[in-house]
Amino acid sequence: MRNNKKILSVLANIDVFVAGTALAILVVLTFLGVVWRRVIGAPFTWLEEVQLACMLWIVFAAAGAAFRFGNHVAIEMVVDLMPKKLQKVFTVFISVVVVAVISYLFKQSIGFIELFIKSGRSTPMLGIPYKFIYGIAPVSYLLMIINYFYALFKGVKSEAKEAVESE
Amino acid sequence: MNSVLALSAIVLLVLLFLKVPVYLSVLGGSAVYFVLNPNINTIMFAQRAITGVESISLLAIPFFVCAGILMNYTGVTKRIMDFCAILTGRMPGGLAQVNVLLSTLMGGLSGSNLADAAMQSKMLVPEMEAKGFSKEFSTVVTATSSMITPLIPPGIAMILYGCIANVSIGKLFMSGLGIGTLLCTTMMILVRFISVKRGYQPLYKEKASPREFAAAAKPAILPLCLPILIIGGIRFGIFTATEAGAIAILYAVLLGVFYKELNLKNTFQGLKETVCTTSSIMLIVAAASAFSWILTKERIPQQLTEWIVGTIHNKYIFLLVINIFLLMVGMFIEGNASMIILVPLLAPIAASYGINEIQFAMIYIFNNAIGALSPPMGTLMFVTCGITKCKTAAFIKEAVPFYILLVINLLLITYVPVFSIFLVNLLY
Amino acid sequence: GCGSKPAETPADQGGAAAPADKVTLQIGFENSMTEPIGQALQKWADLVDEESGGTMEIVLYPDSQLGNKTDLIDSMLLGENVATLADGAFYADYGVPDFGIVFGPFLFDNWDQCWTLIESDWYKEQEAKLEEKGLKLIASNWAYGSRHTLTVKPVNTVADLAGMKIRVPSNQIQTLGFNALGAAATGMSLGDVYQALQTKTIDGAENPLSTLYGRKLHEVAKNLILDGHVLNFTTWVCSSDWFNSLTEEQQNILTKTGKEAGIYNNQIQEESEADYLQKMKDEGVTVVEPTEEVIAGFREKAQSFYEQGDTFGWSEGLYDTVRAAMGAK
Numbered sequence: 001m002r003n004n005k006k007i008l009s010v011l012a013n014i015d016v017f018v019a020g021t022a023l024a025i026l027v028v029l030t031f032l033g034v035v036w037r038r039v040i041g042a043p044f045t046w047l048e049e050v051q052l053a054c055m056l057w058i059v060f061a062a063a064g065a066a067f068r069f070g071n072h073v074a075i076e077m078v079v080d081l082m083p084k085k086l087q088k089v090f091t092v093f094i095s096v097v098v099v100a101v102i103s104y105l106f107k108q109s110i111g112f113i114e115l116f117i118k119s120g121r122s123t124p125m126l127g128i129p130y131k132f133i134y135g136i137a138p139v140s141y142l143l144m145i146i147n148y149f150y151a152l153f154k155g156v157k158s159e160a161k162e163a164v165e166s167e
Numbered sequence: 168m169n170s171v172l173a174l175s176a177i178v179l180l181v182l183l184f185l186k187v188p189v190y191l192s193v194l195g196g197s198a199v200y201f202v203l204n205p206n207i208n209t210i211m212f213a214q215r216a217i218t219g220v221e222s223i224s225l226l227a228i229p230f231f232v233c234a235g236i237l238m239n240y241t242g243v244t245k246r247i248m249d250f251c252a253i254l255t256g257r258m259p260g261g262l263a264q265v266n267v268l269l270s271t272l273m274g275g276l277s278g279s280n281l282a283d284a285a286m287q288s289k290m291l292v293p294e295m296e297a298k299g300f301s302k303e304f305s306t307v308v309t310a311t312s313s314m315i316t317p318l319i320p321p322g323i324a325m326i327l328y329g330c331i332a333n334v335s336i337g338k339l340f341m342s343g344l345g346i347g348t349l350l351c352t353t354m355m356i357l358v359r360f361i362s363v364k365r366g367y368q369p370l371y372k373e374k375a376s377p378r379e380f381a382a383a384a385k386p387a388i389l390p391l392c393l394p395i396l397i398i399g400g401i402r403f404g405i406f407t408a409t410e411a412g413a414i415a416i417l418y419a420v421l422l423g424v425f426y427k428e429l430n431l432k433n434t435f436q437g438l439k440e441t442v443c444t445t446s447s448i449m450l451i452v453a454a455a456s457a458f459s460w461i462l463t464k465e466r467i468p469q470q471l472t473e474w475i476v477g478t479i480h481n482k483y484i485f486l487l488v489i490n491i492f493l494l495m496v497g498m499f500i501e502g503n504a505s506m507i508i509l510v511p512l513l514a515p516i517a518a519s520y521g522i523n524e525i526q527f528a529m530i531y532i533f534n535n536a537i538g539a540l541s542p543p544m545g546t547l548m549f550v551t552c553g554i555t556k557c558k559t560a561a562f563i564k565e566a567v568p569f570y571i572l573l574v575i576n577l578l579l580i581t582y583v584p585v586f587s588i589f590l591v592n593l594l595y
Numbered sequence: 596g597c598g599s600k601p602a603e604t605p606a607d608q609g610g611a612a613a614p615a616d617k618v619t620l621q622i623g624f625e626n627s628m629t630e631p632i633g634q635a636l637q638k639w640a641d642l643v644d645e646e647s648g649g650t651m652e653i654v655l656y657p658d659s660q661l662g663n664k665t666d667l668i669d670s671m672l673l674g675e676n677v678a679t680l681a682d683g684a685f686y687a688d689y690g691v692p693d694f695g696i697v698f699g700p701f702l703f704d705n706w707d708q709c710w711t712l713i714e715s716d717w718y719k720e721q722e723a724k725l726e727e728k729g730l731k732l733i734a735s736n737w738a739y740g741s742r743h744t745l746t747v748k749p750v751n752t753v754a755d756l757a758g759m760k761i762r763v764p765s766n767q768i769q770t771l772g773f774n775a776l777g778a779a780a781t782g783m784s785l786g787d788v789y790q791a792l793q794t795k796t797i798d799g800a801e802n803p804l805s806t807l808y809g810r811k812l813h814e815v816a817k818n819l820i821l822d823g824h825v826l827n828f829t830t831w832v833c834s835s836d837w838f839n840s841l842t843e844e845q846q847n848i849l850t851k852t853g854k855e856a857g858i859y860n861n862q863i864q865e866e867s868e869a870d871y872l873q874k875m876k877d878e879g880v881t882v883v884e885p886t887e888e889v890i891a892g893f894r895e896k897a898q899s900f901y902e903q904g905d906t907f908g909w910s911e912g913l914y915d916t917v918r919a920a921m922g923a924k
């Protein structure tokens with residue numbers, strides 16, 4: 001029972017675990033890079049490409065979670081001045097915009113990745129295929145939409161949630 | 168201006184002010200341009216929005232965000248704050264003064280004001296609130312004082328400027344040191360003024376006894392070694408300013424283990440907060456890079472510049488107009504991106520008006536720094552507000568005296584060359 | 596790289612709204628307008644305008660304004676009307692491994708061999724392979740400069756390089772090339788190099804003089820050895836889909852004027868190189884002009900690089916093929 005709960009919680013936060021792992025790898029490799037360059041005198045020639053890949057994965061893996069935990073910023077001041085009823089209308093409007101923009105990004109990102117699938121291009125030193133590095137982006141766009149609505153209905157301190165709650 | 172671009176700029180602004188998340192507003196505006204422009208492959212939109220996060224120097228953001236968060240979980244922040252309380256205890260607005268001074272000192276380490284602002288929002292603002300400062304005031308002091316960071320060497324903006332305009336970076340560094348000190352001093356005066364007026368009390372009426380001083384100083388010794396470790400490490404070339412962020416994280420972890428305050432649970436919590444904060448910041452950076460790519464492609468900065476040159480013939484009016492222009496640009500375009508476009512165009516014009524090249528560089532860099540604070544696209548404002556959860560409207564209201572202070576500083580730099588070139592002349 | 600302020604802003608002439616039937620090529624590059632490359636590009640733009648009677652135009656975006664090299668090349672694969680400069684080490688990463696060899700250390704003995712090579716059948720073969728990948732080379736006869744090594748501590752012979760951390764662009768060819776010379780190649784973005792040299796995080800950097808001087812690296816590293824480890828000719832690359840969409844006449848105008856501007860480029864490159872060298876000397880850089888014997892030492896050490904063909908996925912006997920194609924004995 002307890003184990004099940006734990007597994008569920010891990011599954012629900014898998015995006016955070018992936019991003020957190022990328023962060024941990026980034027920190028450790030950057031540190032080891034310093035050690036190898038200074039102490040051993042043999043800099044990691046592949047460090048930059050791994051660092052950039054980690055950065056990309058941190059940003060995109062956590063982008064959905066950032067909705068869940070209310071990290072995405074918005075300028076609330078204008079909408080907050082409006083009557084409550086109108087604010088509700090705007091919640092719908094904002095949701096439509098969010099879905100529209102992210103869907104468009106999703107569609108274009110698929111095309112972007114096909115580019116790398118077609119060319120089979122990979123990073124210069126380690127030969128990591130770019131399709132894997134950039135592949136996180138479309139996944140991330142899907143997670144953004146899911147998490148946006150999760151935050152809207154289940155409630156966390158997201159911008160959209162505040163609009164609903166402020167009645 | 169072409170109508171597609173105008174439309175996309177309007178959409179961007181409307182979405183921005185209608186509470187659509189900032190990065191999606193900017194991307195939404197940009198999307199309009201890509202959709203309505205048949206000559207451009209729409210996949211380019213995804214390319215800009217995705218690869219905009221790929222920059223080694225931006226790694227400093229997750230690093231220093233993480234270090235700041237871990238400092239909170241490991242009890243380091245608290246120990247430093249206790250020490251600072253003793254140091255500034257009798258000054259009105261003590262912790263706010265520390266906030267300003269700390270940014271000035273951190274300027275010697277990070278070169279990136281975003282990372283500095285993020286770290287101090289995590290470390291200082293909760294402490295300031297606990298000591299009775301309002302959330303808005305704490306956030307505003309943190310954000311505006313972070314403007315000092317890129318002015319104190321090393322600063323990415325100065326290196327970039329020196330490169331683009333062919334000005335000695337060493338001279339720019341000396342000049343930046345002077346301007347940074349000017350800003351620090353005037354800001355501390357303003358903070359004192361506001362604190363006295365609002366009654367942000369000094370923490371102590373009495374002078375701390377040597378014994379109290381020692382008691383507060385002792386736990387702070389190990390944490391205070393970190394800046395020394397970082398400064399020393401960078402100064403002696405053991406690691407770069409970016410790598411220093413990773414070193415800071417590991418040092419924070421070591422301290423947490425040493426103090427027995429770090430456990431698996433708050434480590435995960437720290438990682439979670441870091442990745443979410445990093446993601447929200449970097450998505451804005453990437454979105455801004457997409458929009459500034461459009462502006463570049465449409466040659467907007469060049470057109471505006473052309474217009475300025477054609478209209479103004481007096482040096483002082485030129486300087487005034489340039490300031491207004493750069494402040495406006497800074498509101499909408501990421502500083503490094505606009506610098507790459509504008510400096511090659513503006514620096515020669517300034518030279519033709521007979522303006523000292525170092526002084527003009529400082530005017531430019533100072534304007535850039537202000538842009539990071541101003542709505543609607545002030546990255547410093549978003550980073551600090553995002554972390555402290557301060558409302559942007561409250562932030563802007565509270566920031567008014569600071570904006571006035573920045574403008575006064577800007578006018579001083581613009582019309583009194585000696586502030587920019589005194590240190591340079593002294594040492595060169 | 597970056598240089599001094601532009602003497603003119605030719606980029607302004609284009610404007611956003613060109614007539615729909617006008618053929619526009621947007622050229623994005625890292626250098627600034629005052630560098631020789633920028634001036635030669637302006638010449639190219641003028642030539643295209645002239646030869647086409649105003650029906651074609653080249654719009655210039657200096658200082659990486661349009662994005663970095665990989666971004667630009669990826670957008671070419673999407674058929675965008677952009678061009679940029681890139682060299683062999685890059686094309687190796689884009690699926691033509693043999694191309695990488697032109698960036699190997701001490702491959703050429705002199706510039707004439709470069710110009711012979713780009714006219715050879717071997718080179719045409721590589722160009723054809725690149726075209727299959729969607730990239731068309733418009734011109735290859737542009738000298739970017741001899742790449743030299745600027746270091747914190749003096750380097751007089753190849754032995755002095757042993758263990759020194761030299762910054763190279765993050766690609767396999769240049770990394771293993773400098774490792775072959777005994778150095779520890781360190782990948783780092785060009786923007787970070789000034790600070791890294793100043794703090795001695797790295798011991799040196801390599802580039803043509805224009806970039807070394809333009810980035811002001813000589814302020815923080817005072818020893819220059821004119822080893823010329825790579826004779827860096829560069830190419831202008833665009834989308835082959837876009838290129839094939841042009842009429843034959845338009846294609847000819849582009850390639851012909853590109854070549855002509857290249858010749859102009861090579862003249863001003865040579866003049867500016869002497870100029871940069873003098874400026875560096877004036878600003879206190881110790882310059883080592885290596886003797887034949889010292890260069891021979893470098894060359895010998897570099898040989899181990901060419902034995903790693905398998906690592907790069909090179910064809911059998913590539914080094915000999917290329918040396919023959921450039922007319923070297």
Ligand code: NA
Nearest residue numbers: 266270309312
């Ligand atoms: Na501060």
Ligand code: NA
Nearest residue numbers: 497498538544
């Ligand atoms: Na701004």
